[in-house]
Amino acid sequence: MTNVPTTLSTVVDPSRIDDDTDGRTLRRKRNRDAVIASLISLIEEGDLDPTVAKIADRAAVSHRSIFRYFDDLDDLARTAIETAVRDALPLAIIPGVGEGSLDHRIEGMVASRLRILRRTKQLIRVAHGKATALPEIDRSLSNVAEMTCDQFHRHFAVELSEMDPAEAEHLVAALGSQLGFEGYDFQSRMLSRTDEEIADSWRVLLRRVLR
Known part of the structure; x- marks a missing residue:
């Protein structure tokens, strides 16, 4: 008779869970930073009120995903402005x-x-x-x-x-x-x-x- 694993640790490698979690966190941060950089670059180029589509396309993320990283466009604008001013100081x-x-x-x-x-x-x-x-x-x-x-x-x-x-x-x-x-x-x-x-x-x- 085949032995059946009796504990979670024998089924799932904890290090794999950590790796997956870290990977998702890094992707989220990378995408969020890309959205911020996208808005900053569009504004610096003279588009002072870019659409969500333009921001997402420049950042190479889905349009819907922007609102997973920011509460709304005002939250994104605030973060982008604060980031740009801090970096320029x-x-x-x-x-x-x-x-x-x-x-x-x-x-x-x-x-x-x-x-x-x-x-x-x-x-x-x-x-x-x-x-x-x-x-x-x-x-x-x-x-x-x-x-x-x-x-x-x-x-x-x-x-x-x-x-x-x-x-x-x-x-x-x-x-x-x-x-x-x-x-x-x-x-x-x-x-x-x-x-x-x-x-x-x-x-x-x-x-x-x-x-």
Whole structure:
């Protein structure tokens, strides 16, 4: 008579279960990341409101599967924007922040602002459009604005220390706006100015107010 296995361990190899589970987890993460990257790339290419079909086709996943990875399109947009902004933040780093002559520091600030705004301008435009309905995106934008102002404080600490503290705070807020997305978008999209022209206007502004 043939012996019949009497325990589960003799029927199923536990290591196989772990391997299968890990494989599914990795596939899910890979597909989820592909969907996020797909939306980011479409927005960066100028499609600010891509359809589910476009996102899924770019990510090489089924249309229906997108909603297994995200609650809805707003959840996907929020995740994509937060991911893109986080990944782009190193572009805003100024080597030797606060060091060197004023002209040297101005060049560092201008280069930093252009790098990050070139990379994120389309995503930030989408983020502003969704911020009123999605508090998480609004908070992310506020955090970026605060980091920008903190960078101005540290990079131009010498000049700001010579001002009345309240005046210095007002100036930093104004500079953060002018060299932020709003100022960049105003010059680039509304005035059709090139990045080189925008950079020149920022240099003039910084020299005028900090000397």
